[in-house]
Amino acid sequence: MENLLANSPETRTQPAALNGATPVLRLTNIEKVYQTKTIETVALNQVNLAINRGEFVSIMGPSGCGKSTLLSLMGLLDEPTSGVIELDGRAVTSFSDKELANLRNLKIGFVFQSYHLINDLSVVDNVEVPLLYRKGMSSKERRQRALTALDKVGLSARTAHFPGQLSGGQRQRVAIARALAGGPEIILADEPTGNLDSVMGEEIMELLMTLNRRDGVTVVMVTHDEQQALKTQRVIRFFDGSQVS
Amino acid sequence: MFRHLFTLIWNRKRANLLLISEIFFSFVVLFGVAAVLITSAKNYLAPHGFNYEQVWRLEVRAGQNLKMPRAELDDVLRQVKALPGVRTVALTSGNLPFIFNVNNSVYEYQGKKSPVTNYYDADDHYNEALQLHLREGRWFAPADDGSNHRPVVISQDLRESLFGNGPALGKIFTWENPGKDVKPEDQFQVVGVAEPVRMESDFSAAIPTAWLRLLPYDTTHWETANVLVRVAPGSGGELQEKIARTVAGVTRQWTSQVRVMDDERLHRRRYTLVPVVGLCIMGLFLIINVALGLFGVLWYNISQRRAEIGLRRAMGATGAGIGWQFLGEMMVVTTFGVVLGGLLAAQFPLLNAFDLPVQPYLLAIAAATGAVYFITALCAWQPSRLAAAIQPAVALREE
Numbered sequence: 253m254e255n256l257l258a259n260s261p262e263t264r265t266q267p268a269a270l271n272g273a274t275p276v277l278r279l280t281n282i283e284k285v286y287q288t289k290t291i292e293t294v295a296l297n298q299v300n301l302a303i304n305r306g307e308f309v310s311i312m313g314p315s316g317c318g319k320s321t322l323l324s325l326m327g328l329l330d331e332p333t334s335g336v337i338e339l340d341g342r343a344v345t346s347f348s349d350k351e352l353a354n355l356r357n358l359k360i361g362f363v364f365q366s367y368h369l370i371n372d373l374s375v376v377d378n379v380e381v382p383l384l385y386r387k388g389m390s391s392k393e394r395r396q397r398a399l400t401a402l403d404k405v406g407l408s409a410r411t412a413h414f415p416g417q418l419s420g421g422q423r424q425r426v427a428i429a430r431a432l433a434g435g436p437e438i439i440l441a442d443e444p445t446g447n448l449d450s451v452m453g454e455e456i457m458e459l460l461m462t463l464n465r466r467d468g469v470t471v472v473m474v475t476h477d478e479q480q481a482l483k484t485q486r487v488i489r490f491f492d493g494s495q496v497s
Numbered sequence: 498m499f500r501h502l503f504t505l506i507w508n509r510k511r512a513n514l515l516l517i518s519e520i521f522f523s524f525v526v527l528f529g530v531a532a533v534l535i536t537s538a539k540n541y542l543a544p545h546g547f548n549y550e551q552v553w554r555l556e557v558r559a560g561q562n563l564k565m566p567r568a569e570l571d572d573v574l575r576q577v578k579a580l581p582g583v584r585t586v587a588l589t590s591g592n593l594p595f596i597f598n599v600n601n602s603v604y605e606y607q608g609k610k611s612p613v614t615n616y617y618d619a620d621d622h623y624n625e626a627l628q629l630h631l632r633e634g635r636w637f638a639p640a641d642d643g644s645n646h647r648p649v650v651i652s653q654d655l656r657e658s659l660f661g662n663g664p665a666l667g668k669i670f671t672w673e674n675p676g677k678d679v680k681p682e683d684q685f686q687v688v689g690v691a692e693p694v695r696m697e698s699d700f701s702a703a704i705p706t707a708w709l710r711l712l713p714y715d716t717t718h719w720e721t722a723n724v725l726v727r728v729a730p731g732s733g734g735e736l737q738e739k740i741a742r743t744v745a746g747v748t749r750q751w752t753s754q755v756r757v758m759d760d761e762r763l764h765r766r767r768y769t770l771v772p773v774v775g776l777c778i779m780g781l782f783l784i785i786n787v788a789l790g791l792f793g794v795l796w797y798n799i800s801q802r803r804a805e806i807g808l809r810r811a812m813g814a815t816g817a818g819i820g821w822q823f824l825g826e827m828m829v830v831t832t833f834g835v836v837l838g839g840l841l842a843a844q845f846p847l848l849n850a851f852d853l854p855v856q857p858y859l860l861a862i863a864a865a866t867g868a869v870y871f872i873t874a875l876c877a878w879q880p881s882r883l884a885a886a887i888q889p890a891v892a893l894r895e896e
């Protein structure tokens with residue numbers, strides 16, 4: 253696989269990351285334009301950035317400046333209008349739906365502001381969802397991994413509960429366990445504390461920092477909270493679709 | 498994945514109750530329609546057990562308050578039989594094949610009762626006219642005049658119910674609950690056994706049948722005589738007119754009418770088909786209704802679950818995978834409805850309702866199952882494709 257990618261022109265022309273290793277994610281000249289019947293919205297304009305392995309990066313900017321759009325591009329959920337996205341040094345342009353889905357499953361964990369838990373599934377079943385899409389994994393292993401992930405977020409005692417029976421903070425911890433269960437290289441979190449009060453938000457922030465420090469998971473987090481952003485290693489600021497710092 | 502879908506449906510059983518009951522309902526309707534259709538088709542394909550072709554029904558009527566003495570009636574029969582093109586004539590009762598006229602009763606042999614049985618009066622030439630298939634014994638003959646009992650020929654199904662595997666020929670049975678001192682003409686002695694017959698319509702099942710020999714009779718009080726006339730192939734209106742003239746030639750006061758048995762069969766067939774077709778159309782409308790309902794519910798479900806779809810895509814599902822998931826969920830829901838409907842439908846053969854054979858019911862259950870899965874898959878197809886096409890980034894942004 254690595255050899256295939258060595259031939260792609262993008263990899264050769266890109267400058268190496270600061271520390272010499274290939275960044276987990278690299279975005280080059282990214283542009284995202286939303287075209288509706290009446291108007292054209294430029295959500296992202298000439299974005300260039302690299303996320304290194306093991307980094308904890310926060311993304312800040314006013315509402316509507318394109319943070320969520322950036323995250324869904326990083327998460328391979330959407331395609332840029334132009335520009336190149338590389339995951340682990342591989343340009344994902346022209347990948348099929350199936351290949352993209354597989355990459356999301358293997359390498360990326362998502363955490364959302366509104367948790368997006370499936371209310372009709374128990375906590376442990378929710379955490380197993382990403383593992384359902386992994387080929388050849390036995391149900392026993394799925395369960396084992398889900399329980400381990402729940403243990404990491406301190407929810408071992410709540411595995412049989414349903415999302416409706418949990419507090420907001422607990423729900424977000426379930427969502428983080430779900431993001432962790434598949435053993436991703438990178439967690440993309442879009443305002444993970446946006447729906448939580450400051451105490452629970454703090455808990456979630458601590459959890460993400462622990463995962464980053466202890467397990468070496470790369471985290472990219474969108475936040476509106478200046479305090480939280482300051483705790484991360486790097487803050488990327490956006491304004492109106494462009495990176496300002 | 499299947500287990501996951503099952504868990505999902507099970508946890509949502511309350512929300513899915515409407516769908517499940519609609520499917521259950523459709524299953525039951527389809528089962529009913531299929532049972533009727535399969536039974537009708539099976540009957541249609543079975544032999545009639547007699548030959549209705551080139552047989553005419555001659556109805557001879559004496560006018561009101563007029564007598565029909567045996568001698569003159571015999572004269573009519575003799576002269577009609579003598580016409581070129583007429584093969585045989587036979588005197589029988591008014592309940593001829595394919596017309597709406599039934600005589601039935603229950604018979605009894607040594608305390609064993611028969612199912613409801615059609616019975617016909619028949620003379621010695623009846624079998625030449627209708628060409629039954631005799632399996633045992635013989636048809637009536639003039640020698641039977643000396644019998645102390647009333648000779649009968651019975652159908653195989655009546656034979657089985659009264660005599661099982663034991664011998665039947667020579668045995669004597671009666672009407673049910675005969676009491677003491679049974680008159681000789683009510684003691685029926687079996688002289689022959691015929692293959693089962695289907696004389697009511699092309700779609701009716703074989704009914705146990707007994708042919709009772711017309712006793713040497715006094716016909717003076719008869720108003721109508723029913724005569725079976727077997728004719729040569731190709732006989733038509735000309736011969737019918739000749740027969741009418743022949744009857745009028747014997748006595749001017751009698752009238753007659755000739756009908757072709759095959760025409761009466763076709764007429765009866767149309768009559769029998771009407772309710773079947775009606776049932777099918779009704780079933781079709783119900784199913785269309787249910788299908789539209791399913792379609793709507795699925796559509797609504799998917800719009801309610803856009804976030805979940807986006808989430809699953811983010812977790813590694815492909816668009817096609819989402820489509821299959823929704824189709825699969827529908828199949829699981831269908832399975833619940835089909836299992837419930839199947840449990841109900843299985844009661845029919847288990848409780849032996851309507852006294853019908855088991856096989857058509859089983860076929861009907863299989864047909865209804867197949868049809869329900871087909872319909873639900875069809876209804877789920879478009880909504881599932883819709884689900885597959887949902888953009889995850891857009892779906893996750895909502896809420």
Ligand SMILES: Nc1ncnc2c1ncn2[C@@H]1O[C@H](COP(=O)(O)OP(=O)(O)OP(=O)(O)O)[C@@H](O)[C@H]1O
Pocket residue numbers: 286287288293294295313314315316317318319320321322891
């Ligand atoms: N599907 C879409 N169609 C059209 N325009 C869109 C679509 N998605 C996003 N946009 C527009 O793109 C711009 C960026 O949206 P985005 O959601 O990325 O902002 P954001 O920085 O995440 O905002 P917030 O902080 O409020 O979450 C906005 O102007 C938005 O209206």
Ligand SMILES: [Mg+2]
Pocket residue numbers: 319320321442
């Ligand atoms: Mg946003």
